[in-house]
Amino acid sequence: MSTTRRRVxxxxxxxxxxxxxxxSCGSSDSGSPDGGTLKLWHYEGPDxxxxxxxxxxxxxxxxxxxxxxxxxxEKGFEQIQKTAPMVLNSNDAPDLMExxxxxxxxxxxxxxxLLTDLTAEAAKRGWDKKxxxxxxxTSQYDTNGVMGSGKWYGVPNYAEYTMVFYNKDLFKKYGVAxxxxxxxxxxxxxxxxxxxxxxxxxxxxxxxxxxYLYQLALSRADRSWVDRYELYKGRTDFxxxxxxxxxxxxxxxxxxxxxxxxxxxxxxxxxxxxxxxxKSPILFSGSWWYGRFQAxxxxxxxxxxxxxxxxxxxxxxxxxxxxxxxxxxxxAYDFIDITMSRKIQNLLGNKGGVPVGADTAAITDPKAKxxxxxxxxxxxxxxxxxxxxxxxxxxxxxxxxxTQKLITGSEKPxxxxxxxxxxxxxxAPKT
Amino acid sequence: xxxxVERGGQVVRRHHGRAAHPxxxxxxxxxxxxxxxxxxxxxxxVPFLMNTGVSFTDWQGVGSPKWSxxxxxxxxxxxxxxxxxxxxxxxxxxxxxxxxxxxxxxLAAALFDFVGKHFGTRIAAVLRAxxxxxxxxxxxxxxxxxxxILAPDNGSLNALLKAVGLGSLQQDWLGDPDLALYSVxxxxxxxxxxxxxxxxxxxxxxxxxxxxxxxELDGAGWWRRFAHITLPQIRPEIYVVLLWCxxxxxxxxxxxxVLTKGGPGGATDVPSYFSFTTFFEKTQVGYGAAISxxxxxxxxxxxxxxxxxxxRAEDAEEGLRA
Numbered sequence: 001m002s003t004t005r006r007r008v009x010x011x012x013x014x015x016x017x018x019x020x021x022x023x024s025c026g027s028s029d030s031g032s033p034d035g036g037t038l039k040l041w042h043y044e045g046p047d048x049x050x051x052x053x054x055x056x057x058x059x060x061x062x063x064x065x066x067x068x069x070x071x072x073x074e075k076g077f078e079q080i081q082k083t084a085p086m087v088l089n090s091n092d093a094p095d096l097m098e099x100x101x102x103x104x105x106x107x108x109x110x111x112x113x114l115l116t117d118l119t120a121e122a123a124k125r126g127w128d129k130k131x132x133x134x135x136x137x138t139s140q141y142d143t144n145g146v147m148g149s150g151k152w153y154g155v156p157n158y159a160e161y162t163m164v165f166y167n168k169d170l171f172k173k174y175g176v177a178x179x180x181x182x183x184x185x186x187x188x189x190x191x192x193x194x195x196x197x198x199x200x201x202x203x204x205x206x207x208x209x210x211x212y213l214y215q216l217a218l219s220r221a222d223r224s225w226v227d228r229y230e231l232y233k234g235r236t237d238f239x240x241x242x243x244x245x246x247x248x249x250x251x252x253x254x255x256x257x258x259x260x261x262x263x264x265x266x267x268x269x270x271x272x273x274x275x276x277x278x279k280s281p282i283l284f285s286g287s288w289w290y291g292r293f294q295a296x297x298x299x300x301x302x303x304x305x306x307x308x309x310x311x312x313x314x315x316x317x318x319x320x321x322x323x324x325x326x327x328x329x330x331x332a333y334d335f336i337d338i339t340m341s342r343k344i345q346n347l348l349g350n351k352g353g354v355p356v357g358a359d360t361a362a363i364t365d366p367k368a369k370x371x372x373x374x375x376x377x378x379x380x381x382x383x384x385x386x387x388x389x390x391x392x393x394x395x396x397x398x399x400x401x402x403t404q405k406l407i408t409g410s411e412k413p414x415x416x417x418x419x420x421x422x423x424x425x426x427x428a429p430k431t
Numbered sequence: 432x433x434x435x436v437e438r439g440g441q442v443v444r445r446h447h448g449r450a451a452h453p454x455x456x457x458x459x460x461x462x463x464x465x466x467x468x469x470x471x472x473x474x475x476x477v478p479f480l481m482n483t484g485v486s487f488t489d490w491q492g493v494g495s496p497k498w499s500x501x502x503x504x505x506x507x508x509x510x511x512x513x514x515x516x517x518x519x520x521x522x523x524x525x526x527x528x529x530x531x532x533x534x535x536x537x538l539a540a541a542l543f544d545f546v547g548k549h550f551g552t553r554i555a556a557v558l559r560a561x562x563x564x565x566x567x568x569x570x571x572x573x574x575x576x577x578x579x580i581l582a583p584d585n586g587s588l589n590a591l592l593k594a595v596g597l598g599s600l601q602q603d604w605l606g607d608p609d610l611a612l613y614s615v616x617x618x619x620x621x622x623x624x625x626x627x628x629x630x631x632x633x634x635x636x637x638x639x640x641x642x643x644x645x646x647e648l649d650g651a652g653w654w655r656r657f658a659h660i661t662l663p664q665i666r667p668e669i670y671v672v673l674l675w676c677x678x679x680x681x682x683x684x685x686x687x688x689v690l691t692k693g694g695p696g697g698a699t700d701v702p703s704y705f706s707f708t709t710f711f712e713k714t715q716v717g718y719g720a721a722i723s724x725x726x727x728x729x730x731x732x733x734x735x736x737x738x739x740x741x742x743r744a745e746d747a748e749e750g751l752r753a
Binding site for chain 2: 393
């Protein structure tokens, strides 16, 4: 090859490679506000209550904003969860994004200045009036990224809470009445065990097991206990009466056969399917199962709140957040406003979601009515106690791992609580 | 040097040494290396150096990293979870390198020597493809299928044991902390076995059949032929497979993620999964970077030692031939 020709090829190779590298490293989609496009990301399944409602909101937005196009990108929960900080630091940030609530997620991003302060907008558009205190907690974050006070960085348009799902047909078959007290629930579980049926659907490899435990603790707790644990308003002692009761009762329930030892490796999906298939008569879990059970269960089922407890797991749903670098913030606020409208909230309610601003008269489905009525009861008594994994980043994995040991019996309740204490103290901000 | 070997009526010429073609100046080839070198720098060297840099900071993944010196590495030294995950890695080396290599050798020799000769090469090829199938399946798919098979209540393994009257052997394969690691190892043997098998079968193709014929005439049985001809002849392939599989075992992630998520109670945690949760769940990006840096260095050292070992053995063999 001649020297000149070789030089040309070399230059071409370097240029091409350089271009490829640049393309892989940087963004090509930078620019100024265009006002003609709303770039929107969310991760709700298209058939879920939220997915249906947000799709309708997109149509409504395009109808009320002629000339503006919604560029919706469907993302996965993990995708947004794991890459949000990088995306929000780049020029590719959307105008509006669904994001998980809590200190380690929205709180962390707000602390780093990656989210837009929505306080003025929330007051101007009346979002602050529409959300109850329990739901609003996850919208506001202080300068340390701790939820419950400070500026508004996100807006939830729905809520979620846990309840006891029970198989009415199986209860009837074994002559068990719907329990209204914890003693009756325990007696019902004894009956099922005596018939060779494990009463509680459980999943040790995911959130289900830790939610039983937290609910047991909540049944012996009050708001100040939750505030200490979740909002760091005072010291959390895992060897206090509530946590000790929860851990010992849970271990006892495994021994008694209410919870299967073999549930250690099961995922939440397994627990849900076990209920849907009529193998487990009881599942304690969240409102996110409601639509699925309605669609897939072939038996009569009902729900009730955990007996004898003022508090249960629950919160506002995922948040709409506006990235700091969003180009079309006003359009994003308009879209949030539409999702808060009666029309969209009623649709959400009728599809099995828990709306935060629906007209109860417009909810026609009887099961959806019960779901919303129970939520209103909870909300009215300030009963949403969030989730056990929220206070410390990575606490979810600790809870899964330690609760698995409690199920297999390889760890005693006291050691279990000590392990939680160590992980919590290591991760929680010093009070 | 050129050797001529008669194989099945065909004459195969082999060239040893590099004297066959006139040598071109090295600089003319350097140009072809440039894109590869640049890509290597961009996707391997630079990210590795960045990761190493991050490992000296106390960073949550957003905002400005705070320099923390060797704090992450000091914490790592005392982190029992990290060392436990490394112990599990050694088990994975057994499951993903040692066992598949040993089994792969025997199976390859059996397919090549016995099945190929008695049932035809087509049947041997089909069986080889069957063994290789798990390598083609995405690990997420294989993991989900295995989690169904190993499910405690309605899993097919327990159902099978019950059906054949071995109900007493039913286990919570992935949920029992004493069993879970061995269950994952079993799945990994199944996943890995095809790779050594295919490499060894390819290696066997180049073994001079006259060696086997001569040994057979001398009265050597299958096992002696395997031990004294097959094993020494495909030693380079064995090195490559062992090295490749050991590295794969040290960085195994997908199977653990899908099957057990490191559980129950950390019984199947491995360094790459530990690093992943530290990065993304605990958002301790600096600490997670320290874990991956240590893991990379260990893999690099092992790879270099393995390559050195392989080169030395190959040189020794060349020396013997010459």
